[in-house]
Amino acid sequence: MGRHYSVSEGNLYIFTTGRDRLLDLGVFPAELNLFEADSAWRISPWIAVVENVLQKAAEMAQIILQLNDYEKISIPTKIMEHYFLDGDEYSLLETIQQASVEATPVINLPDDAP
Amino acid sequence: MHQYQIGLTASYIALTLGGFYFIYAIKYYISSLLALGLFSIDPEKLQSKPFHRILSLQNQDEITIGDEPWVSIHLPFFNELNVARRILEACMDINYTNYEVLVADDSQDTTIKILHERGWRHGSPIIKFVHRKDRSGYKGGALQQAMKYIHPLTQFIVVFDADFVPPTNIIRQFIHQFRLHEQDKKPVAAVQGYQLHYLNRNENWITKGVRAEFSGSYMVERLAEEILGAMKMVSGSVFMFKASVLRELGWNHSITEDWDLTIRLYIEGFKVVYTPMIQAPAEIPTTVRRIIRQRMRWAEGHTFAVRKYFLSAIRSGKLTLAEKLEFLYFAPYYLQSFIFIIGSVAWIIAQHYKRHPTFWTPTLGWSLVFSNFLAIPMMGLTGIFLEGDLAEDFNGVFSFIALSYFIMPYQAYAALKGLVEAEEGFWFRTLKTGHITDYFLGLKLRGIIEWIKKLRKSRELDALDTIRVPVKLPIRRLLFFSIVFLVIWPVLEFVSGASTGSSLVNNLGYMLRGVVNG
Numbered sequence: 001m002g003r004h005y006s007v008s009e010g011n012l013y014i015f016t017t018g019r020d021r022l023l024d025l026g027v028f029p030a031e032l033n034l035f036e037a038d039s040a041w042r043i044s045p046w047i048a049v050v051e052n053v054l055q056k057a058a059e060m061a062q063i064i065l066q067l068n069d070y071e072k073i074s075i076p077t078k079i080m081e082h083y084f085l086d087g088d089e090y091s092l093l094e095t096i097q098q099a100s101v102e103a104t105p106v107i108n109l110p111d112d113a114p
Numbered sequence: 115m116h117q118y119q120i121g122l123t124a125s126y127i128a129l130t131l132g133g134f135y136f137i138y139a140i141k142y143y144i145s146s147l148l149a150l151g152l153f154s155i156d157p158e159k160l161q162s163k164p165f166h167r168i169l170s171l172q173n174q175d176e177i178t179i180g181d182e183p184w185v186s187i188h189l190p191f192f193n194e195l196n197v198a199r200r201i202l203e204a205c206m207d208i209n210y211t212n213y214e215v216l217v218a219d220d221s222q223d224t225t226i227k228i229l230h231e232r233g234w235r236h237g238s239p240i241i242k243f244v245h246r247k248d249r250s251g252y253k254g255g256a257l258q259q260a261m262k263y264i265h266p267l268t269q270f271i272v273v274f275d276a277d278f279v280p281p282t283n284i285i286r287q288f289i290h291q292f293r294l295h296e297q298d299k300k301p302v303a304a305v306q307g308y309q310l311h312y313l314n315r316n317e318n319w320i321t322k323g324v325r326a327e328f329s330g331s332y333m334v335e336r337l338a339e340e341i342l343g344a345m346k347m348v349s350g351s352v353f354m355f356k357a358s359v360l361r362e363l364g365w366n367h368s369i370t371e372d373w374d375l376t377i378r379l380y381i382e383g384f385k386v387v388y389t390p391m392i393q394a395p396a397e398i399p400t401t402v403r404r405i406i407r408q409r410m411r412w413a414e415g416h417t418f419a420v421r422k423y424f425l426s427a428i429r430s431g432k433l434t435l436a437e438k439l440e441f442l443y444f445a446p447y448y449l450q451s452f453i454f455i456i457g458s459v460a461w462i463i464a465q466h467y468k469r470h471p472t473f474w475t476p477t478l479g480w481s482l483v484f485s486n487f488l489a490i491p492m493m494g495l496t497g498i499f500l501e502g503d504l505a506e507d508f509n510g511v512f513s514f515i516a517l518s519y520f521i522m523p524y525q526a527y528a529a530l531k532g533l534v535e536a537e538e539g540f541w542f543r544t545l546k547t548g549h550i551t552d553y554f555l556g557l558k559l560r561g562i563i564e565w566i567k568k569l570r571k572s573r574e575l576d577a578l579d580t581i582r583v584p585v586k587l588p589i590r591r592l593l594f595f596s597i598v599f600l601v602i603w604p605v606l607e608f609v610s611g612a613s614t615g616s617s618l619v620n621n622l623g624y625m626l627r628g629v630v631n632g
Contacts (some may be wrong), residue, residue, distance in 0.1 A: 024232060
């Protein structure tokens with residue numbers, strides 16, 4: 001289970017896995033032009049995508065997402081797009097797991113450590 | 115001499131165009147007779163006929179849960195504030211498991227606030243929203259965009275316009291039709307259902323007229339086309355496509371994207387199946403202005419597409435003779451308005467100067483006028499009779515006549531525009547109000563009540579209880595004989611004039627006097 005977001009190729013992907021439900025999109029102010037009439041976006045039960053987000057709007061959106069307990073994660077666009085199509089979590093969870101392993105700091109112990 | 119030439123020329127023009135229009139009229143009359151005939155056949159005997167599939171209903175047990183192919187329902191939206199929630203809720207209620215609903219949204223108003231509601235994100239059925247920031251390619255553009263985001267397992271795609279209310283069993287009925295035609299020599303690309311323009315039929319005289327018009331088109335004309343194996347059109351809403359075919363052909367950016375796709379699929383060797391047994395009620399445009407804009411778009415887009423694909427369709431070896439004939443008939447469909455106007459003006463001029471060809475009897479012109487004038491209204495009357503609504507909706511035919519003559523000049527102009535312009539014009543959307551005067555979720559069919567009763571084994575068909583038992587009046591025969599008379603009257607007048615130089619009425623009078631006087 002998890003709440004994540006990813007910025008890839010200029011698109012903002014907001015997604016959940018497991019039983020978590022997507023946040024209310026009304027939390028984003030209209031000024032950011034994310035899910036408004038003048039932007040291209042997509043929503044499914046488990047992922048919301050905004051295409052070609054402006055840098056400043058993306059930064060503001062990330063702050064809002066973090067305030068709503070969403071965690072930034074780096075996922076390839078192809079996997080995100082596939083997740084939009086069928087909601088199959090398998091590939092996505094695998095990538096999330098891999099990303100979290102990579103993000104875990106490796107502690108190099110000295111050679112004479114007990 | 116000058117007046118003589120004008121009058122004679124006008125009379126020849128009137129006769130040629132009247133005759134041309136009469137070809138259309140004959141088709142409408144024959145279609146009406148076929149529809150009346152089909153619903154007169156005993157259900158038991160109908161089973162053995164090759165066209166029994168037209169009236170076939172799906173059995174509840176036919177498609178089990180494990181056997182359900184994946185279906186993607188596409189809903190093109192453009193500022194659908196009044197109806198968005200209604201169609202989404204109807205789609206959520208469909209009795210099927212493996213399906214998603216995909217809204218192809220181009221809205222620029224607060225419709226998007228409805229789409230943002232969290233209630234649509236329960237996950238069953240999956241509801242996806244794909245919003246574009248512009249309207250490039252209009253409805254075809256939006257539907258093509260939606261194609262990129264369908265579920266990978268999708269086998270069938272269904273399209274509904276936003277003002278429709280699909281019944282719960284509609285997906286199963288569509289799949290049933292596909293399965294019935296699995297063994298056909300020609301592969302079926304799409305199944306078209308009946309767009310039952312009904313929900314606000316009692317709103318005003320315009321809605322009554324359009325209701326009668328659509329009844330004639332869907333209960334009579336398309337039914338006859340199906341019986342005859344002719345080309346049938348995919349009509350913008352209430353149809354199911356094989357996803358593989360739609361992936362291959364795609365939607366074009368035409369203002370009549372449905373007709374454009376229809377021609378292309380026939381050129382590629384596919385066909386469309388029509389059945390009146392799949393019905394989805396919808397709204398009717400409520401003002402003359404909206405109707406005019408809608409029909410001008412249809413006329414322009416239709417004629418433009420015909421010009422674009424005419425030679426490919428005619429030369430294609432993949433169209434059958436019946437399909438090619440139907441295409442030839444349908445090609446100048448909206449130019450009929452232009453032909454009718456020119457023909458009528460020529461006839462008035464000819465009458466004014468009293469100049470006619472030798473075989474032109476006084477009643478030949480009138481017989482053509484009456485026969486042509488009443489062809490489509492008779493088809494509408496037949497349609498609403500077969501639906502069991504004649505008592506309530508017969509006056510819609512008068513509205514339809516008034517409406518059709520009112521919009522005729524606009525339609526003629528738009529058709530001519532489509533014929534000569536380099537690029538298509540704009541899409542003026544038809545506003546949906548969400549206003550309902552008559553709600554109906556069942557089947558509007560009178561002629562096969564017994565047939566349906568026999569098939570009413572499943573729970574879903576209980577809605578058919580709402581069908582009233584027909585009143586036994588000789589209306590069927592009355593319609594039948596009126597139609598036959600209207601078809602043969604101009605023909606007999608022509609034969610009479612050409613052979614004796616006198617009108618049919620006069621000849622019959624002479625004959626009658628001869629008999630009386632011995």
